[in-house]
Amino acid sequence: MNEIMKNRMLYLIFAIILILPFVLQDVNFQHITIMFLIFAGLGEGWNIITGFTGQTSFGHAAFFGIGAYTSTIMFYKFGISPWIGMILGALFAAGISAVVSYPCFRLKGHYFAIATLAVAEIIKQLFVSWDYVEGATGISIPVKPDSFWMMQFHKSKIPYFLIAYVLFIVATLVAVAVEKNKMGYYLKAIRESHEAAEALGINTTRYKLYAMMISSAVTAVFGTLYAQYILYIDPFMVFGLDISMKIVLLTVLGGLGSVYGPIIGAAILIPLSEYTRVFLGGTGKGIDLMIYGALIVIVACFEPRGVLGLFRRTKKRGAQYAKTTA
């Protein structure tokens, strides 16, 4: 019963998001909703390995970049549809994440986190000095007429929004499916205690690997979408620590380990960063990021359990109140 109720909440959120860009037909606002969907989706992916499984990744930009570069290069060099690039990118990301994280899974806690950061930085450096992918210059995606197959739309942002929306829902439902099934329980057991998980018959390495592969595939998908939306990528932009950390920040802010966390976090952080950028970024003096940073600090200091923690606490208090008065 409880589970159905919870899912209803999720569908309600999906419905509200869908009407947003049609209610407020402002280009800026539509842009923010697209960015919100991309980052909420990225958060859902990251949550699988870090929120559920407890393996902190500071290097998800690696998979984001792999997604972005795979589709972009296939399109740029061979004119292949980004949809095919998206699928291949997700597969690549899953494969590469498996190869690089397998040896890292022996590392515990922060040692693992720093290793993921190192992996992403290494991949970034390799792309910077790789001439075939235009190195540090980056790639401007050749402009083509509006087409779904080529994932390019110039007349309106609505098609991008719809694609982002569908991908976001897929990412969220993947997270829900993982969480509600055997795998979710296994991942959480690994998070809580490695030894206990092993004693329960869980092949911890294998499940961590599955979690990492699913997580990075989801991340790569949004990399492709991002590239097609911005129509330009370079290694610093898509492989940078900024992207990795933005995903971390919004999920932690919203609520780590909950499907709602990334949605809440992205709903706060993305408009905040985009609006400060629009209103204050023009000066080139960094006021926007300054305020953005300060607000993050304030939220972290006053709501150390994440926004979802705040909801839960108020709900609990309400429940306690109901109990005492009954």
Add this chain to the structure above:
Amino acid sequence: MMFLQVVLTGVLVGSVYSLVAVGLTLVWGLMDIINFAHGDMMMISMYTVFWLYTLLKFDPFVSLPISAGITALLGIVIYKLVIKRVVNAPGLMALLATFGLSLFIRNFAQFLWTPNYRFVGESILSGKRILIADIVIGLPQLIAALGSILMTLLIALFIKRTKTGKAIQATAQSRDIAELMGVNTEKVYAVTFALSGICVGVAGTLLSGIFPVYPEAGAMYGLLAFVIVALGGFGNIWGAFYAGILIGLTEALGGFYLGTQFKYALAFLIYLLVLQFRPKGLFGW
């Protein structure tokens, strides 16, 4: 000869890395907090030296106590205002706070002083160099390295010998038990942040004569310091020291033989390789 020159350069650079990492490992080992703003504190020290030089014609070496004092103070302020509130927060919330702090400090610097590169023109050392056989050693680099090593030594002695240092060690083992033993752990945390600030303050001062001063100046050092701290083993001062030298060497040798564009990638690669054999860092247990 060239090889020796490169090795020496690596060791010199590595020594400064070590000092930055020592400051980070203190906080990390004690409070299990990843301080993303660590490199930005160093940048503040560099700006302090720059302004004292530009406005008051202070030589960087005269500014050293002032800039170290300012970063120490900054460390305490950061602890009191931010870290104190998140030190017991679950999950990665503390990290969120320090990341926000880093963004704030970096962009505050950009707001006040623009993103332009600035240089501390003349110091008593600039341009001076020592020649031993064919090996050239820049005096500023040499002093930076020696100063860093000295500072690391002082910090290590402080932790090992003084009462406060012992209180820090005890708190790192278990905060609750240290409290029971009568240690004021709040104070210990504040002191550790001040020490961490002094480390980057000194490192920043020593580097300001060699490198340009700009808001992102500390970013790469901060990032490398993460890797060095983990490579040395969290909370291990000498671990951080040797790991810093190792990373400096890797960078110099890798940069020389494979091309400078790969030097950071190699530093990160060394971390991944070493951790395969020592999953808790070189000196971790």
Add this chain to the structure above:
Amino acid sequence: MPRPLLEVQNLTMKFGSLVANDDVSFVVNEGEIVSLIGPNGAGKTTLFNCISGFYKPFSGKVIFDGKDITGKSTHQITSMGLTRTFQIVKPLKDMTVKENVLTGAFLHANSKREAENLTDQVLRMTHLWDKKDMLAGSLTIADKKRLEVARMLATKPKMIMLDEAMAGLNKTEIKEAMELCVNLNKNGMTLLIVEHVMEAIMPISNRVVVLNAGRKIAEGSPQQIINNEEVIKAYLGERYYAKSRQINGGI
């Protein structure tokens, strides 16, 4: 003729130069309750860790259900039907009691529904049903130990190993734990118990194995053990002797 379920053969475990287990051999037959006792530092927990795959033994063999499990990983050993609890309990803190048990139940279940049915069954058997929606982290120590057992039972083991499952419990709780062991044994479960609480396990054990300083110094029925000179000298002492009389009289 009893069928041996677990055979430990000449097992030796070293940490550097420290020998934690020295040439230990014993057998646990199907349907038995065997206790492993010994003073602190005798190497009981190390032996558990070697059997359950957390450590790879330096030499020797562990045979379970006719298969060599030496050096196999813990999850493989659990899947084969041999599982354990931990001396220092490891509840999955942020999960509810029910979710804890359900995690174990997935091992041999083909569907979530099947796992849930098994979970309900185990929760009732271990008297945790009323607390099924509490977070595991908020349980009392007695309930946490019970949860360890419940979670383990959900993996449908053939044999379970309890590592000091009764330490820190009060008399009533110990009695409940004993009853649970006896009930499980009646339903065909084989048990290997490491315990300090002698009065609890002596009455329920079929056989007792005594370790001291890493070596096996005695093996036999509880009666034989409490009369064994060497054991008394090494470990039990007069104090226990008097106490056990008292307790046995009480039951």
